Amino acid sequence: MASPTVISATPPGQYDVAVIGGGVIGHGIAWEAYRSGRSVALIDDAPGTGASWAAAGMLAPVSELHYQEEELLALMLEASRLWPGFAAGLGEGRSDASGTGYRTTPTLAVGADAADRQALADLRGVQQASGLAVEPLTVREARGREPLLSPGISCAFDIPADHQVDPRKLLARIGELLARDPRYTAVPRRAAALRWEGGRVSGVGLEGGGEIRAGETIVANGLGAAGLQGLPGGLDLPLRPVYGDILRLRVPQALRPLLRCTVRGLVRGIPVYIVPREDGTVVIGATQREDAPSDPGAVSAGGVYQLLRDAQQLLPAVAELELLEATARARPGTPDNAPLLGRVARSGTGPDYEGLIIATGFFRHGVLLTPVAAAVCRQLLDGETDPRWAGFRPDRFSIRPPGSSAGDTTPRDTATTERKTA
Ligand SMILES: Cc1cc2nc3c(=O)[nH]c(=O)nc-3n(C[C@H](O)[C@H](O)[C@H](O)COP(=O)(O)OP(=O)(O)OC[C@H]3O[C@@H](n4cnc5c(N)ncnc54)[C@H](O)[C@@H]3O)c2cc1C
CATH class of the missing domain: 3.50.50.60 (FAD/NAD(P)-binding domain)
Structure with a gap:
């Protein structure tokens, strides 16, 4: 009560x-x-x-499931359950929903090569054992939904429960x-x-x-x-600080919409995600490093290279986007x-x-x-x-x-x- x-x-x-x-x-x-x-x-x-x-704003209890984090999963699922009401509560007096960029479009998990396909399939087993919905799609089905995905991806999975907000x-x-x-x-x-x-x-x-x-x-x-x-x-x-580099890019008119849903990829074992925003921009992230940069906001050149390289492998049109911002911040890790x-x-x-x-x-x-x-x-x-x-x-x-x-x-x-x- x-x-x-x-x-x-x-x-x-x-x-x-x-x-x-x-x-x-x-x-x-x-x-x-x-x-x-x-x-x-x-x-x-x-x-x-x-x-x-810096945050991408993915609301992703399913894709973010990690081995032996069951208690955290329960907290993440409770958060996911609360999100629609929380966003609605912020919508007071607005005609354009909550004004937070909260979107309930699904997430696609995709792999680049055979090893990535195996890793995502293994993860799906764990996700399913936890009662989470992750459905395999053929590459053709995935490209039917997101036509700009590379035909070279090795696999795709639909994750309907993972959403996003603009932090x-x-x-x-x-x-x-x-x-x-x-x-x-x-x-x-x-x-x-x-x-x-x-x-x-x-x-x-x-x-x-x-x-x-x-x-x-x-x-x-x-x-x-x-x-x-x-x-x-x-x-x-x-x-402890766990640094992450993240990019914001503008999609030229001719390429819009670049994506309808968030794409989370595994490229030779390295995670990368591409989050489309309502305003025609996308967020590409994020690295994870525990170095001690001289300036906590310093962006890693290697990190930016890795993000663009891997995102482009999954979505070749990334090369045609306009880079607006590269940001780095530290996550508060425990x-x-x-x-x-x-x-x-x-x-x-x-x-x-x-x-x-x-x-x-x-x-x-x-x-x-x-x-x-x-x-x-x-x-x-x-x-x-x-x-x-x-x-x-x-x-x-x-x-x-x-x-x-x-x-x-x-x-x-x-x-x-x-x-x-x-
Ligand atoms: C690259 C990147 C991508 C991420 N993507 C996602 C994502 O997609 N989804 C997701 O759920 N999470 C994501 N995260 C994680 C998420 O950003 C953090 O978990 C979250 O922002 C933590 O929020 P916070 O309010 O605790 O901390 P912060 O956002 O760090 O805020 C702390 C605040 O405290 C203030 N402060 C510090 N010291 C003092 C003081 N002494 N007095 C007063 N104020 C003080 C600071 O000025 C700051 O404003 C991402 C993080 C990074 C770095």
Whole structure:
């Protein structure tokens, strides 16, 4: 049953909820908290410029299934189930649907050579064992749907449940809706530290001085979360940057539509995808590298070469597109590829710290997982927990010594920490 709407009665300068981080996750959570009737402050000095700026926006629980990630699959499927309602909720007052580029066109998985065909067929076995629909097509059938696909592809599979949204439009739309209401405040500053009072988190200290006071603080600043001061002593947020290069290209009028649905390919074992947008552009992505570039936004020349080479093998017309943009950003990765989502227990197993929720580590799936992250946070704000998502608790990698207590704001890098899993 849906929880009752909270009517905010907080004094000025104090918010029901402070969200640190204005990527898709922070925006999604802020939107859901606002919709629940709460006053919300979203703190970010550069909203929308992190991983969310680069993301292709594929909502792809089926194609993104990886071996031994069953619990994550359940979360991804729940997100997929929530997406139509989430997009519809953003459509208020618009004639052009939600204004987010949300599209329910299917995805085609295609292989380049015989080994790619075998790999995709093997993956289909795993997908089917998980109850997911993936149907083989002949090359002729695939080209009937997408005439510009190369006749040389080795195989094709139809994946009807994998959709897409435009993350940049999504961010803009949520920001636009929130900005209309005085219950929402965008704070264009960097968060420096969590503030504590009486053993609970009472808000956020800002870089350069000042603070935002809040009943609940949600840490949703992607890779920046681990560097926040004042996290509970011993809490280990093992985030690592996994860089990705991605391209945006314009399709000349004569070639439109280049594609009707998203194409995900395997080319000599290397994944590549081509996502068509409503505005006549396409997104080609994405590499995955764990190097340490001198500039975190630096685009890899080898990455761009690989993307264009492989995309062109599947879709020769790629060579005729106009290159608009090459972008690189880091995904917030975790050791088990799953998010760090929920409240934090005192001493590892004690009652949860009050006033604090963590929502980071969304790695390759943050756009897909936005509605479910927002829903989980809303439940926690309402005092409920869903046992299905207990495995994503943010303290699962932390073993904290007995005696770690509320208000123990030992900086994370000096606290005693130990990984539970690799
Ligand atoms: C190339 C590429 C392609 C991708 N494609 C897809 C895809 O198709 N589908 C999908 O589901 N996912 C995709 N992803 C993954 C997805 O982009 C991420 O999982 C998602 O964007 C994470 O969102 P976030 O809000 O947690 O983090 P971010 O978008 O990184 O946002 C973090 C925000 O926090 C802010 N911040 C940091 N520190 C502070 C601080 N101290 N105070 C205040 N603010 C702070 C930053 O300014 C930033 O705005 C892709 C990622 C990449 C790199």
